[in-house]
Amino acid sequence: MSDAAAPRVRLGLVLLLAPALLWLVGLIVLPHLELAALSLRARVAPRVYELSLSQYRTFIDEPLYWHTFVRTAGISILATICTLLIAFPAAWYIAKLARGRAKSVLFVLCLIPFWVSETVRTLGWMILLRESGVLPRLLVDLGITVAPIEMLYHDATILVGLVYTSLLFMVVPLVGVLESLDDSLIEAAYDLGGNSWSILRQIVVPHAAPGIAAGSIVVFMLTLGNYLTPTLLGGKNSLWFTEQIYTQFITRFNWEQGAAFGFLLLVLSTAIVWLGLALTGQRFGDVMRRS
Amino acid sequence: MIPSLPRPPLSRYATGGYVAAFFVFLFVPLVVVAAFAFNDANYPAPPWRGFTLDWFLGGGSGRTGLFADGPLLKSVGTSVIVAAWVTLLSLFVGTANAFLLERARFRGKSALSLLMLAPLVIPGVILGISILAFASRLAQLADDIWGLELDFLRPGLPLVVAGQFSYIVSIATLTIAARLKRFDATLEEAALNLGASRAAVLWTVTLPFLRPALVGASALSFLMSFENFNTTLMLVGSDPPLTIMMYGRMREGASPVLNAVSLFLMVASALIALVLLRRPARDAGG
Numbered sequence: 365m366s367d368a369a370a371p372r373v374r375l376g377l378v379l380l381l382a383p384a385l386l387w388l389v390g391l392i393v394l395p396h397l398e399l400a401a402l403s404l405r406a407r408v409a410p411r412v413y414e415l416s417l418s419q420y421r422t423f424i425d426e427p428l429y430w431h432t433f434v435r436t437a438g439i440s441i442l443a444t445i446c447t448l449l450i451a452f453p454a455a456w457y458i459a460k461l462a463r464g465r466a467k468s469v470l471f472v473l474c475l476i477p478f479w480v481s482e483t484v485r486t487l488g489w490m491i492l493l494r495e496s497g498v499l500p501r502l503l504v505d506l507g508i509t510v511a512p513i514e515m516l517y518h519d520a521t522i523l524v525g526l527v528y529t530s531l532l533f534m535v536v537p538l539v540g541v542l543e544s545l546d547d548s549l550i551e552a553a554y555d556l557g558g559n560s561w562s563i564l565r566q567i568v569v570p571h572a573a574p575g576i577a578a579g580s581i582v583v584f585m586l587t588l589g590n591y592l593t594p595t596l597l598g599g600k601n602s603l604w605f606t607e608q609i610y611t612q613f614i615t616r617f618n619w620e621q622g623a624a625f626g627f628l629l630l631v632l633s634t635a636i637v638w639l640g641l642a643l644t645g646q647r648f649g650d651v652m653r654r655s
Numbered sequence: 656m657i658p659s660l661p662r663p664p665l666s667r668y669a670t671g672g673y674v675a676a677f678f679v680f681l682f683v684p685l686v687v688v689a690a691f692a693f694n695d696a697n698y699p700a701p702p703w704r705g706f707t708l709d710w711f712l713g714g715g716s717g718r719t720g721l722f723a724d725g726p727l728l729k730s731v732g733t734s735v736i737v738a739a740w741v742t743l744l745s746l747f748v749g750t751a752n753a754f755l756l757e758r759a760r761f762r763g764k765s766a767l768s769l770l771m772l773a774p775l776v777i778p779g780v781i782l783g784i785s786i787l788a789f790a791s792r793l794a795q796l797a798d799d800i801w802g803l804e805l806d807f808l809r810p811g812l813p814l815v816v817a818g819q820f821s822y823i824v825s826i827a828t829l830t831i832a833a834r835l836k837r838f839d840a841t842l843e844e845a846a847l848n849l850g851a852s853r854a855a856v857l858w859t860v861t862l863p864f865l866r867p868a869l870v871g872a873s874a875l876s877f878l879m880s881f882e883n884f885n886t887t888l889m890l891v892g893s894d895p896p897l898t899i900m901m902y903g904r905m906r907e908g909a910s911p912v913l914n915a916v917s918l919f920l921m922v923a924s925a926l927i928a929l930v931l932l933r934r935p936a937r938d939a940g941g
Contacts, residue, residue, distance in 0.1 A: 376759075377759050377761060379751075380751050380754055380755040380759055381755060381759075381761075383747070383748040383751045383752070384748070384751065384752050384755055384767065384771070387748055387820075387821065387824060388767075388770050388771065391786060391817060391818075391820070391821040392770070392773060392774055392777075392821060393770075394789055395782075395785035395786045395788065395789035396785050398785065398788045398789040398792055399781070399784065399785040399788055399789075402788055450677070453670070453673055453674075453677075454673070454674060454677045457670060457673075457674045460656070460657050460658075461657070461658065461670065463658075470674075470678075472932065473678060473681070474681065475928070476681075476925070476928065477681050477682065477684075477685055479878065479924040479925065479927070479928045480685060480917075480920060480921050480924050481881070481882040481884075481898060481917075481920055481924070482882065482884060483882075483884065483898045483901045483902060483905070483917075484685070484688055484901075484917040484920055484921065485684050485685070486905070487684075487688055487901070487905060487909075487913060487914070487917055488683070488684025488685055488687050488688040489684050490905065490909065491684075491687050491688065491691060491699050491700065491909070491914075492683065492684060492687055494700075496698070496700040496701075497700055497701070498687060498700075498701055501700075501701045501702070528680070528681075528684070531681070547657050547659060550656060550657050550660070551657075551659055551660065554656075554660050560656055563656060564656075585776060585778070588778065589778025589779055589780055589781070589885060590885075591779075591780060591884065591885050591888065592884050592885075592902065596902070596905060596906070606778070606780045606885070609780055609781075609784065610780070610888065610889070613784050613787070613889065614889070619788060622784060623784065623788065626780070626781045626784050626785070629778060629780075629781060630777065630778065630781050633776065633777075633778055634776065637776050
């Protein structure tokens with residue numbers, strides 16, 4: 365590189381770096397430092413604050429808060445498992461059984477509902493499940509129940525909504541890994557006396573593990589941070605942790621407490637992502653690119 | 656299991672039934688939303704009372720259709736404006752980032768590329784509150800030091816744009832960088848050897864090659880911005896975008912006008928989806 369070109373290259377690098385740094389420092393790093401600082405202070409007098417862990421202590425002392433936290437994590441794990449179990453056979457069908465045009469049509473059909481806003485999908489579930497809705501009505505018409513039953517505002521409803529919203533993020537990586545599995549391996553296992561179950565356990569699942577992990581991580585993360593589905597389908601009983609954050613931040617204007625809750629959610633989410641990657645020995649960048 | 660192995664008929668039917676049920680599950684909520692946009696009743700619930708276009712065109716007689724519903728239409732406009740800004744910013748910064756990741760060499764590059772993915776694993780609600788808190792801190796500082804009242808740092812559309820941009824640009828970066836990675840650098844060298852200036856090479860060789868990725872990234876950014884809820888909820892001021900508006904109305908009770916606007920959303924996202932699906936197919940070789 366000639367001497368004359370060097371300063372120009374440096375200038376080019378600076379120009380390219382500027383938007384990236386502005387974005388990452390201004391919208392990601394500094395705001396999170398601010399959030400951390402907020403969560404670690406307590407108000408002792410108007411406009412006077414001191415360093416304190418009292419926001420986190422409140423979280424531990426108040427059963428409602430940590431119950432909600434544990435409950436959110438628990439339902440998220442359950443939703444992730446259900447999503448995997450429901451998506452796997454469908455992904456298998458698309459990757460292995462469907463042929464030619466049917467294959468690509470089915471794959472695109474899987475994607476379509478997820479191009480529609482989550483608000484619209486949730487509206488659909490509300491119309492289907494509420495007491496005056498389609499499904500309770502159908503049950504009465506079929507003579508299964510005497511009067512319409514309220515199917516909204518249960519934990520199971522939240523679970524259905526969350527699984528529905530997450531399916532895409534599981535189906536896509538699963539189809540990806542299952543397509544790369546060579547059929548001859550399955551044939552060989554069959555010829556050697558394997559049955560469906562042992563082939564699934566010893567050939568398919570080990571091969572699909574990266575896709576299963578990638579899908580599960582993304583689904584768990586999105587479920588944990590979801591707000592719309594639990595609040596609308598669960599109503600007042602939803603007790604979802606993001607709702608607590610909203611209440612503290614926006615309704616009660618208690619930013620310190622809200623920031624602490626936000627940090628707890630971030631730590632849980634990051635820990636699970638990290639754990640999932642560590643257990644399956646994958647790199648973060650690869651997983652994000654795959655999904 | 657696979658077609659080349661013997662499959663008993665029972666397992667065949669079970670598989671077929673499962674896949675059919677799976678797709679019914681996927682599409683029933685959407686079909687229901689679309690159908691009740693045309694039901695001649697004041698509430699989106701069965702039974703079917705006949706076909707009407709009131710929820711689109713209705714003005715008087717106690718039914719406000721979509722095209723007479725001022726606040727709802729305004730929120731659609733707000734969403735479009737926000738999405739346009741987010742798309743523009745994401746495209747610009749995403750392209751710069753792609754060149755940075757694929758072309759530049761500097762210390763700390765791998766750390767930077769990892770940091771660029773971080774917004775994708777931060778829950779949207781937390782992106783929202785952290786930007787809200789930070790902007791409020793900046794506004795406070797500006798007020799204390801210079802006595803300036805900076806309204807754009809208070810909850811409102813500029814913050815909504817910033818919040819959505821903060822993670823959508825990660826996706827734009829990934830999309831554009833993936834395409835730039837496959838670019839054959841000798842093409843640029845050839846153009847330079849033939850006497851083209853750097854700017855001319857960028858404009859006539861590199862950017863045209865990136866075009867499919869740029870179109871794809873725009874469509875994706877626009878869609879994700881239009882549909883964003885979590886981050887927007889925390890940063891919204893007095894003029895709500897469509898998702899926030901719909902959420903508010905869904906909590907109050909339901910009117911089929913929401914079904915009508917949803918139907919429009921479905922058609923619009925289907926059109927954008929077509930753009931996304933068409934592009935890679937045509938440029939599969941590139």
